[in-house]
Amino acid sequence: DSGVTQTPKHLITATGQRVTLRCSPRSGDLSVYWYQQSLDQGLQFLIHYYNGEERAKGNILERFSAQQFPDLHSELNLSSLELGDSALYFCASSLQSRGRDGYTFGSGTRLTVV
Amino acid sequence: AQKVTQAQTEISVVEKEDVTLDCVYETRDTTYYLFWYKQPPSGELVFLIRRNSFDEQNEISGRYSWNFQKSTSSFNFTITASQVVDSAVYFCALSEAGDAGNMLTFGGGTRLMVKP
Numbered sequence: 001d002s003g004v005t006q007t008p009k010h011l012i013t014a015t016g017q018r019v020t021l022r023c024s025p026r027s028g029d030l031s032v033y034w035y036q037q038s039l040d041q042g043l044q045f046l047i048h049y050y051n052g053e054e055r056a057k058g059n060i061l062e063r064f065s066a067q068q069f070p071d072l073h074s075e076l077n078l079s080s081l082e083l084g085d086s087a088l089y090f091c092a093s094s095l096q097s098r099g100r101d102g103y104t105f106g107s108g109t110r111l112t113v114v
Numbered sequence: 115a116q117k118v119t120q121a122q123t124e125i126s127v128v129e130k131e132d133v134t135l136d137c138v139y140e141t142r143d144t145t146y147y148l149f150w151y152k153q154p155p156s157g158e159l160v161f162l163i164r165r166n167s168f169d170e171q172n173e174i175s176g177r178y179s180w181n182f183q184k185s186t187s188s189f190n191f192t193i194t195a196s197q198v199v200d201s202a203v204y205f206c207a208l209s210e211a212g213d214a215g216n217m218l219t220f221g222g223g224t225r226l227m228v229k230p
Contacts, residue, residue, distance in 0.1 A: 002158075033218075043205065045218065045219070092159075103218060
């Protein structure tokens with residue numbers, strides 16, 4: 001157990017729907033990062049939050065949004081889902097906002113859009 | 115912009131063979147961090163090693179060893195006496211310490227298949 005908790009583990013939904021993925025970071029970690037792993041794009045950075053504030057955005061679609069709450073858990077909201085959004089979504093956490101202390105990944109949420 | 119290239123998309127070896135996974139990176143920062151992660155068939159990302167740009171010492175951990183060479187911008191990973199349980203996708207990744215250091219940039223991964 002890495003200490004980073006992602007729920008749900010699996011999600012199957014229809015096109016056009018909206019889903020929310022949840023991430024609880026490792027105890028003490030202030031940063032949460034979201035990554036998408038798809039067959040054609042590989043592992044891609046989506047967004048980074050540090051202590052409730054957005055710090056960096058990567059290749060995140062406008063249909064996707066995220067936030068980090070005061071208790072430091074984070075949610076990734078995916079709306080108007082398309083077949084191409086099917087992927088494994090990872091959350092990672094770290095103590096600081098840089099890479100020097102490493103990143104701990106959750107086990108991922110596998111999203112299937114049908 | 116940072117970039118990580120893993121030229122080997124798939125490697126197949128027979129158990130007990132040694133295998134080296136290549137990783138080449140690009141960055142303009144002088145301070146950066148390099149990582150290797152393992153993704154077994156179950157899907158999770160397992161941390162293997164983190165190395166900062168100022169530490170060029172090679173590292174050995176059991177059957178695993180890493181060769182970091184700044185001169186060639188490479189951070190290669192060798193598994194000695196491979197085992198079937200080593201079968202997985204291995205990712206090399208880079209994080210810069212500067213303004214872009216908020217994220218990991220991953221290579222495309224190398225799928226290692228170890229046959230009995």
